[in-house]
Amino acid sequence: MGFLAGPGPGLYAEPVRGGLQDRRLGGLVDLGERSWRVVLVDRGRLRLAEAAGSEDISGPALLWLPWRDEMRLTARAGMSGAMLILGERALTSALG
Numbered sequence: 001m002g003f004l005a006g007p008g009p010g011l012y013a014e015p016v017r018g019g020l021q022d023r024r025l026g027g028l029v030d031l032g033e034r035s036w037r038v039v040l041v042d043r044g045r046l047r048l049a050e051a052a053g054s055e056d057i058s059g060p061a062l063l064w065l066p067w068r069d070e071m072r073l074t075a076r077a078g079m080s081g082a083m084l085i086l087g088e089r090a091l092t093s094a095l096g
Contacts, residue, residue, distance in 0.1 A: 010087025044079030
């Protein structure tokens, strides 16, 4: 499972395994602040859906996404990798 920080800077991380079916990523994570998604697609495909359309990203790939509420990430069947969600405070703390 993932890790969700308490009152400190918001941070959530989890390994991603697509399994036999597609799986939505990070849908229940709300850090309560502006956030970014960092997704490693080790192998397989990831679908990024936005209001303007959707796109499949094939691994190996690394994505750095400023997150918007209308965006959706879906691990396609068989995908493996990892996802990190950084809140604005965590990113500011990391960059100094």
